[in-house]
Amino acid sequence: MQNIILDSYVAKIHYFCSKSDGSTGFEMINLFRDISIRTKIKNIGVLVMENGSFEYGKSNQTFLKIYNQKKVLNILRNVELSRIELSSVSSLDKKTITNITKELLGKNQLKVIGHSTMGIGRPKEILGLNGDFTYCIGVDLGGSYISGIIMDFAGEVVCSHHVELSNHMEPDTLINISFNLIDNLLKKASMDLEQIEGIGISIPGFIDKATGLLILSENLPEWFNIPLKQIFEERYGLDTYIDDCSRLMAKAELWYGKGKGVKDFLVFDLGLGIGCGIVIDQKIYAGASGKSGEVGHTVVDVNGPLCTCGRYGCIESLASEWALLQQVNEALKNGTETILRQVMGESKESPTVRDIALAAELGDDYSTDLLIHTGKYIGVGISNAIGLFNPSKVIINGRLVHDNELLLNTILDTIKIETMPQIYEDTVIEESDIGLLASAIGAATLCLKKYY
Numbered sequence: 001m002q003n004i005i006l007d008s009y010v011a012k013i014h015y016f017c018s019k020s021d022g023s024t025g026f027e028m029i030n031l032f033r034d035i036s037i038r039t040k041i042k043n044i045g046v047l048v049m050e051n052g053s054f055e056y057g058k059s060n061q062t063f064l065k066i067y068n069q070k071k072v073l074n075i076l077r078n079v080e081l082s083r084i085e086l087s088s089v090s091s092l093d094k095k096t097i098t099n100i101t102k103e104l105l106g107k108n109q110l111k112v113i114g115h116s117t118m119g120i121g122r123p124k125e126i127l128g129l130n131g132d133f134t135y136c137i138g139v140d141l142g143g144s145y146i147s148g149i150i151m152d153f154a155g156e157v158v159c160s161h162h163v164e165l166s167n168h169m170e171p172d173t174l175i176n177i178s179f180n181l182i183d184n185l186l187k188k189a190s191m192d193l194e195q196i197e198g199i200g201i202s203i204p205g206f207i208d209k210a211t212g213l214l215i216l217s218e219n220l221p222e223w224f225n226i227p228l229k230q231i232f233e234e235r236y237g238l239d240t241y242i243d244d245c246s247r248l249m250a251k252a253e254l255w256y257g258k259g260k261g262v263k264d265f266l267v268f269d270l271g272l273g274i275g276c277g278i279v280i281d282q283k284i285y286a287g288a289s290g291k292s293g294e295v296g297h298t299v300v301d302v303n304g305p306l307c308t309c310g311r312y313g314c315i316e317s318l319a320s321e322w323a324l325l326q327q328v329n330e331a332l333k334n335g336t337e338t339i340l341r342q343v344m345g346e347s348k349e350s351p352t353v354r355d356i357a358l359a360a361e362l363g364d365d366y367s368t369d370l371l372i373h374t375g376k377y378i379g380v381g382i383s384n385a386i387g388l389f390n391p392s393k394v395i396i397n398g399r400l401v402h403d404n405e406l407l408l409n410t411i412l413d414t415i416k417i418e419t420m421p422q423i424y425e426d427t428v429i430e431e432s433d434i435g436l437l438a439s440a441i442g443a444a445t446l447c448l449k450k451y452y
């Protein structure tokens with residue numbers, strides 16, 4: 001690979017690109033229309049990191065060293081390897097690999113996890129990430145729950161905590177519950193703040209990533225212009241990162257789940273709202289202004305019900321968790337014949353999605369019809385997105401489909417019916433195996449970006 005340095009002026013230009021080989025530099029140069037900027041490139045070549053921005057060093061050596069260290073860590077995040085295997089996978093010569101792994105072992109970012117006796121010669125050390133190197137906190141602020149984890153450097157969840165919320169809460173209350181949850185996690189893991197790298201927060205909504213300001217969250221009424229980053233940094237004194245829950249769910253799949261090694265895929269976050277994380281060429285696609293993936297707010301019925309976004313007939317207004325519960329509560333109020341009230345018990349004011357799924361399993365016609373109706377709308381939304389992106393894989397996750405076979409099967413059947421057969425047959429559709437902690441895991445990965 002050609003080594004490339006950009007001076008600080010040019011390096012400020014951000015460019016989303018997946019390639020990190022020599023050809024990328026030429027592609028980028030073609031993008032520069034301003035000849036005065038173009039002449040400022042001192043050498044040819046570009047290093048494009050995962051966050052879509054350039055990183056550059058003061059010298060070629062610094063630049064290349066950081067790049068190669070990140071390359072090795074990225075490979076070992078996916079698979080544990082010997083130095084010879086690392087050399088082959090990374091296309092770096094054995095001497096470079098020896099030097100890099102020596103430094104990373106010295107920093108405690110890597111550890112020897114075993115020995116391989118395969119092949120000739122002495123047993124070879126197998127290297128992997130050292131989970132104990134550092135820890136991150138990930139918090140998923142859903143509209144109806146908060147989940148939190150402590151995750152180690154190798155991506156293992158050390159401990160988790162989950163709190164169900166009964167109603168929409170004001171920002172101050174929810175933030176205080178989040179503080180309690182973080183304190184609880186630290187206590188559970190017997191850790192203190194010195195051991196924590198940072199805090200990542202997942203929230204549904206539009207976020208100014210530079211300032212960590214939550215601009216708005218449709219699923220959290222009253223949440224406008226909340227300086228979330230600042231609030232958490234002041235409380236804990238740790239770097240805090242914020243991003244949208246669906247994109248973070250996709251990040252978790254990309255790093256640790258069924259998206260590992262998959263070039264292009266979509267992750268559907270089916271919960272209180274309906275979101276979509278888009279991965280193109282192994283990078284999260286955030287959109288021109290960081291608002292991609294709003295599949296839930298595509299209109300499927302122009303005469304449909306009012307949505308949280310202020311328009312009518314979005315998929316989310318017909319088939320999200322909040323829409324489902326709104327329809328059920330209306331039906332219960334109107335005396336619709338259903339066993340839901342018995343299933344949910346007298347103590348609850350409103351059923352949960354799990355109650356509806358259970359009632360359907362017990363043969364309740366109303367709940368069965370409702371889940372089929374909901375599944376069809378979601379299936380149409382996913383099918384439309386498949387038609388737009390032609391992903392090689394679709395991963396389905398979220399509280400709506402968790403332990404809800406009827407809904408999941410209806411979604412899968414609808415996708416099959418509504419997607420063009422030629423596109424459908426090229427698409428693998430799977431349920432996530434990370435499950436409900438995916439957005440919290442994705443949030444925790446935000447704290448590790450300087451290493452990868």
Ligand SMILES: [Zn+2]
Binds near residue numbers: 296297308310316
């Ligand atoms: Zn909407």
